[in-house]
Amino acid sequence: MSGDKKKELAATFSPAEIEAPLYKKWQDAGYFKADANSKKPPFTIVIPPPNVTGSLHIGHALDHTIQDLLIRMKRMKGFEALWLPGMDHAGIATQNVVEKQLATQGKSRHDLGREAFIEKVWQWKAESGGAILDQMKRLGDSVDWDREAFTMDANLSKAVLTIFKQLYDKGLIYRAERIINWCPRCLTALSDIEVEHKDDSGEFVSIKYGDDDVNITVATTRAETMLGDGAVAVNPNDERYKHLVGKKVLLPLVDRMIPIIADELVDPDFGTGAVKVTAAHDPNDFEMGMRHGVELVIIMNEHGVMAGTGTKFDGMDRFDARKAVVDELRKLGRVVAEKRPYVHAVGHCQRCDTTVEPRLSKQWFVKVAPLAKAAGDAVRDGRVKIEPEQMSPRYFEWVDNMHDWCISRQLWWGHRIPVFYGPNDEVVVCGPDETPPAGYTQDPDVLDTWFSSALWPFSTLGWPNQTQDLKKFYPTSVLVTGYDILFFWVARMMIMGLFAMDGKQPFDVIVLHGLVRDQFGKKMSKSRGNTIDPIEFMDKYGSDALRFTLARGANPGTDQALAEDWVAGSRNFATKLWNATRFAMLNGANVDGQLPKSKDLGAIDNWILTRLDQTVASADELFEKFEFAKACELIYHFAWDDLCDWYLELSKSTFNAGGAEAEKSKRVLGEVLDQLLRLMHPVMPFITEQMWCTLTNGQSLMISDWPKSNLSTQDHEAVKLVEQMQEIITEIRRFRNDQGIKSTAKVAAKFTGLNKVGLENYEAAIRYVVKCEAAGDNFTAKTQIGEVLIEFDLTGAVDLVAERARLSKDLQTAQKDRDTAKIKLDNEGFMAKAPMEVVTEIRERLAQTSSDIERITALLEKLPK
Template identity: 65%
Template sequence: MTENAQQQPPAPSTDLPTQYAPADVEGPLYERWVERGYFEADEKSDKPPYTIVIPPPNVTGSLHLGHAFEHTLIDALTRRKRMQGFETLWQPGMDHAGIATQNVVERELAKEGKSRHDLGREAFVDRVWQWKGESGGQISGQMRRLGDGVAWSRERFTMDEGLSQAVQTIFKRLYDDELIYRAERIINWCPRCLTAISDIEVEYQDDDGELVSMKYGDGDDTIVVATTRAETMLGDTAVAVHPEDERYKHLVGKLVKLPLTDRSIPVVADEHVDPEFGTGAVKVTPAHDPNDFEIGQRHDLPALTIMDEHAVITAHGPFQGLDRLEARSAIVAALRAEGRIVAEKRPYVHSVGHCSRCKTTIEPRLSMQWWVKVGPLAKAAGDAVRDGKVKIHPQEMEKRYFDWVDNLHDWCISRQLWWGHRIPVWYGPNGEVVCVGPDEQPPGTEAEGWRQDTDVLDTWFSSGLWPFSTLGWPEQTESLAKFYPNSVLVTGYDILFFWVARMMMFGLYAMDGTPPFHTIALHGMVRDQFGKKMSKSFGNAVNPLDWMDKYGSDALRFTLARGANPGVDVPIGEDWVQGSRNFANKIWNATRFALMNGATVDGPLPEASKLSSTDRWILSRLNSVVAEVDAYYDDFQFAKLSDSLFHFAWDEVFDWYVELSKTTFQAGGEAAEVSKRVLGEVLDVTLKLLHPVVPFVTETLWTTLTGGESVVIADWPSDSGFRDADAEREIESLQSVITEVRRFRADQGLQPGQRVPARLTLDGTPFATHEAAIRQLLRLQPEGDTFTATATLPVAGAEVALDLSGTIDVAAERKRLAKDLAAAEKEKAQANAKLGNEAFLAKAPDHVVDKIRTRLAKAEEDITRIQAQLERLPQG
C-alpha cells in the first residue's frame, strides 16, 4: 500500500477545480510547508545528512533568472534527498556585499545632499544596518515565490555576530601563521568606489583608445616608446629593453631625458620586455602598472605616485589637478608641440579593465594593503581535487579550476570602505602592530595613541567561510558535526574563482584538511532564446516574477531544469515557459480524469497474472523511468531527467496508457478495477518523480489522489525491478498500428473526429484484445452491411481496411496528389541533374553538394509516400 494513503481521496469534483490556477495554489501551499517545518534540519537526527549551502545572494539584490535557475536545481536535489530519507539542510542566507551596499546607501544620502563623511563612520554604518532592515532581503520573499525549500530558521547574514566572530577568528589564525601580511603593492583601484578591488572583480572589455609613440632622450640617445596611457609618463622612472636586443645595447645603463619634466631616467635591460612588440622599448611606471612594478623591484627603481584616489594628477607642473583623461589629451598635445610624437593611432581598440560594480575604468595604483599569502592554501585546494577528495562536475571543468588555483597571486583582502568586517589590527603609538582575536580586548585606547586599521575585508573573505561559519564555527557545534562538509556545491562556473576557490582554501585550512564539500557541480549561465547574454542594456533581461505571475512558478522551474546541462549555458524564451505551463495543465487534467474514473492507490498492486498487457507495459516503463531518473540525478543531468519525465508523463502515461484504458474503464468489471489501481500507482509514482522540479502542482494532485499529508515528506519511488519486455514490444507495435492509420487518415484529409467504417483483421497478432481501444482511438466504426474496403493498410502483421466512400472527394484528392507528385518528380530530376554534372561537383563546396543530396532523398521519399496514397484511394 502507498504510504500516507490510508484514506480514500476526496471527490475530485469538489476538491480539484476544472482548471489549474497557480496563483491560487502556490502561496498558501508554500506557507503550509514552512509552518509544518518540512524544510528544517535536525542535527540530532539519526538520518544520514545531506547539506547544500545557498550561494548567498547580495543583500542589495533581487531575484533574477540566474538565481531562479540555480535555486531550482538546488531545490530539486534537496527535495529528492528529503524524500529519500536524508536529514536535509539547504542553508539560506545573504551576503553583506560591501561595495554594492555602501554604494546604495551613499546614493540615498546623496539625495539628501549628504555624504558618508557628513555622518561619520559609526553613524554611517548604523544607517546601512537601517537600510538592510527596511530594504535588504527582498530576495527572501522572491525565494518563497519560487518554492525554495530552505531551512528559514537557520538563515544567516555575513555580518551576523556569529559569522563576524568566525571572520575575526580565521583572520587571527592566518595572521599568526604568517599567511596574512601588509605590504605596498600594485592593486586595482576604482576611482569611483574609492577602494581596491580584486583581480576577479575587474571586467575587461574592448575600448576605443589611442596608441601614442613618443621620443625620449635626444640625439644618439633617443629611444621611442609607445603607450595607451600617456598621462602615466609623469611617473616614469626608467625605459626597459630586452638584454639581447642589439638595437639598444649601447643605451643600457645610460640616462635619457624624460620629456615635459626636469628628470632623466635610466635605460635598463629586463627579460620581461618583448623585443618583437612595438619598438621593443617600454616605459616603466612602477607606481601605476603591475608589470612595471615588478621591473622596478628587480632594478631598485623609485615608484612615483602621480595620481590621487580620484585619478586626478598630483605631480607638480602644468597638468596638476587634471583628471587622468584630461591630462592624457593635454600631455599628448604638449608632446606634439615639442615634436616628440612619432606616431598616433586612434581609435586603437584594446582591452581595458573596468570595475564590475560601477563600470569605471580601473586605475592600477601602488598602495599599502592587506594580503593573503595564497601559495600553501591554493596548493591544498588543488591537491584536494587531484587526490579525489573533491570531485568537479562536469570533469572537463577541472582544467579551468587548476589553471586558476595553480597560478593564483596573493589576494588583496583590504577594502577602503566603512561597511564590512573591519580589519582586527591595532597600531600603537610606538609603531606596535597587534592583531586582536574575537575573545581579546584591544591593546589600548585612542587616548593612549592606539588606533584600529580603518579598512574592511573583501566580501569574498567572509563568504569564503560560508560552509562552516553558518554552522557555528569556530564553536564545535552539533550542527557543524552533523552537516559539515557539504554534500555538494551547486554554483555557476562564472564564480569558480570568486567563491569556490576561496571556500576550498579556507575550508581545508580551518577544518583540519576536510574540504567544504564532496562535489562541485557547475552549471552555466542563463541566456536568451538566441544564446545572447541577458542584460538590461541589451533589452533582453527578464524579471522571473513576471513569468511566474503569468505562467506559474512550476512552469518557470520546469523550463529552467529542462535546459540545465552540466557546465553549459541555458537559453530560455517565454514560449518555452508557456510550453511548460501547458505541461502542468496536462498533468492536472490527466490526474483529474483519473480521479473521476476511480483511479486509486488503495491496496497493493494486483498480481501480474491479473494485469493486461497494457498494464504490464506501463508498469514496466514506470520502473525503467524511476531507474533512469535516479541515474540522471546522481549525475546532475537535470535536462535529461526533466526530458525523460516529460515524455514519459505526456506521451506514455497521458497520451497512451490513459487513452488505451478508457475502453477498459467503460466496460467495467475486474479488468477495469485492476487498471484503475494501476493508473493510481503510475500517477502516484510519476507525481513523486516530478515533485522536486514542479513542487506546487504535484503537491496539490498527489494529496488529492492519495489522501496523504504531503508529497514533500513522501517516500521517493524505488525501482521494484519489474520489467516486461514482451508487453513493451506488444504496446510499441500497437502504437505503430495506431500511428500509421492516423497518418493515413490525415493524408486523406479526414478530420480527427470523423468516424470511418473499418474492418480489422487481427487474427494471429497480439492486438485481438485491443480491438475496442483501436477502434476508439482511430474513430473506426463497425463494418456494417454496405461496407466496401476502398483502402487497406497492412501494419505490424495486422490489417486495417477502411471504407472511405462518401467521406472524401476522390477526384479532388487524386488531382491534389497528382500535383504534389509532379512537384516531387521535378525536384528529383533537378537534383539528379546537378549531381550528375561532374563540372558542378568539382567546384561546389561539400556542404552545397550535401544539401542537394538531402533534397534528392527527400524528393524520393515524397514520391514513394504520394504513390502509396494514390494506390490507397478508392477506384472510380
C-alpha cells in the same frame, strides 16, 4: 494514505492560486527544518549568499532551482537535509545605496560620522534590504529559515575576527605596499571579482623616448602614466635592443633619465617590443620594478587626478591628461605612430562602472601560497570532486597560480580590520574576546566582503564554537554555483575551510553550472535589452514552469539559452499533467497500495509500469550525477508521450468497458501518477504537491518516499507488444491523413493477422485509438504493417473525386519542381557558375520531389476506382 475524503482538482490549472498557500503549508508544518540531533545521514547545502541589496535574477533562479531539486530529492530519500539560507552584507554595493540616499538630502557619510552612518546602513537593511528572500519563497526554495544567516551577524563576525587573528599569528596575513585594483569613484580597493573587464575604444600610441644618442620607441594605451615611468623594458633575447640594455634614456615631458632594463616578461612581438615601466601604476610593471629596483613614482591621487608630477598636467583628470599628454608629445614630434580606435579590455568597477585604476597602496594581504596548495591538494586527492570534471584544470590553473589576496577595503560598512596601532607604531591584532591596550587606534579599513563569505560553509554552522550543527552538517555535501566564480569565491572557501577546520574540506562536491543566455546564445545585459526577469515569468507562467525550463537546460558546466516560448511550453506541460491527473481522478484512478501483480495484468498496464520503472531508475541515476537536463528530458517524454499520449488513449476502451479489468487499470494509473509525481516533485514542487495530495489524500510529497525501481518486475514482452501496437496505430494515422480523412471521423476497417503478433486481445484498444469501426463490407483500401493487414471501407469517409483531384494537383506540382531541378543540374554552364551551396540545395530538392512523386502516385493507386 491519510484523510477521509478526496478532494477534486480544479477544472483549470492556476499557479497563482496554489503556490503561496502551499509554501505557507510547508513552512508552517516545519518541513524545511533540519535536526542536528537526527540519526539520519546528513545532506547539506549552504546557499551562495546573495547580496543584501540584490533581487532575484535569472542566474539566481537557475542556481536555486538546482539546489532545491537536490535538497528535496535527498529529503525524500531519507537524509537529514539542511539547506541553509542567508545573505552577504555586500560592502561596496550597500554603502553605495545608503550614500546615494544621503546625497538626495545633500549629505555625505562624513557628515554623519562612522558610527551614525553604520546605524543608518543597519536601518536600511531592516527596512529595504533582503528583498530577494521573499522572492526565494516565490521560487519554492525549501530552505531552513530558522538558520538564516547574515555575514554581519554576531557569530559570523566573531568567526571573522577569530580567523583573522589565527592567520596573522601564523604569518599568513601581512601589510605591504602593492598594486591593487582601485576605484576612484568608490575610493576603495577592489577584489578581482569586483572588476568587470569590458572592451573600451582608446588609442595605441608609439612614443619616442630619448635623443639621437640613445633613443627607443615604446607603445602604450595609457600615455598619461608615462609621467611616472621608472624604466623602459625589453626582452633580453630581442636582438634589436641588446645594445641599449643598461643605458639610460631621456623621459620626455619630465626630463628625467631612466634605465633600459631587460626582462623575460616583455613580449618582443607586442607593439615595438619595448614597454614603459610605470611600477606604481601597473601590476606587471610593479613585478618588473621589484626585480630590477625601479623607482616607484606615484602620479595620481585617490580620485584619479594627476598629482605630484611637477608638470602642467597636475590637477587634470586622468583621461583629460591622456589627451593633453599625447597632444604635447605630438607637438614635440615624439609621436611615431598612432592607432585609433584601439579596442582593448579594460577593468571597470562592478558597482559603479568607473574605470579601475591600478594603484600602489599600503593594504592588508593574505599570503595564499600554502593555503592555495592545500586547496589544490584537496581536489587532487579526491576529497573534493568537481562536476563536471573537465572544469578541474581551470580550478588548478587558478589555485596553483594564486596571487596574494588584498583583503582591506577603504569603506565603513563591513567587518573592521581587528588591527590596532600604538603611539609608536606598535601593532596589535585582537581576537573576538580581546581588547587593545589603552591609547591604541584601530585600523580604519574594513575587510573584503569575500573574506567573510569565504567562511560561509562553517561560520554559518556556528564556528568557532563547536556546535552540534557543525558536527552534524560539516563538511557540507554539495556546493552549487556558476563556473564564473569558481576562481574567486569557491577557491577562497576552499583555502579558508581547510585552514579553519584542520584539513576538512568545506564541501564534498562542487557542482558548476553555466550562465543563462538569451534565446540566441548572447550574454544578457541591460545595454543589450535582453535581460530576463524571473519574477515576471513566474507571474505569467508559474514558478514550476520556470524551474522546469531552467532544469531542462542545465547541462553541467555549460551555458544555456532561455526564451519565453520555452517557459510557456513548460507551462503547457504542467497543464497537460494537470488535465491527465484530473482525467484519472474522474475515471476512478485508485491509489490504495493494492497494485495487482504483473501476471494478472494485460500488456498495456505492464508496459506503462515497466516504462515507469525504467524512467525512475534512469532519472534517479542522472539526478545523482547532476545531469539535470537529461533527467528532465527523460521525465518529460515519459509523462507526455508514454503516459498521456499512449497509455491514457490505449486504456480508455478498458475504462469505458468497466468491470474487473477496468478496476485493475485504475489502480495501475493511480500507481503511475503517484510515482511520477514523486519523481517530478523536486523540479516542479507546487503542481506536483497539489496533484499528489488531491489524488492520494496524502499529507505532503515533501515527507513521502522517493520512488524506487525494481528491474526484476519489468515486463519486456509487454514492451514489445505495445511497441507493435504503436507501429500499427501510427501507420493507420498516417494512412488516414494521406487519404484526407478527418481525425474525428470514424472509418470501417478489418484487421487480419493480429493473432500472429500476439495482439488479438488488444484489437478493441487499437480500434478506439484510431477510430476504426468493425462494420463495413466494401474494403477497397488497405495498408500493411508486418504480418498485420488493415483493410478500410472508405464509403462516405472520403470524397473520392475531390481527393483524387487534390492528389493529382499535388502530383503535377511535384513533377514540375522535379523537372525544373533536373534542367538546372543538366545545364553545364549553370553548374560551372553556381555556388556549391546552391547546387546542394537543388540536389536536395530533386531528391525530395522524386520522393513526393512516388508517395503521391502510391496514394492515387490506393484510392478506390
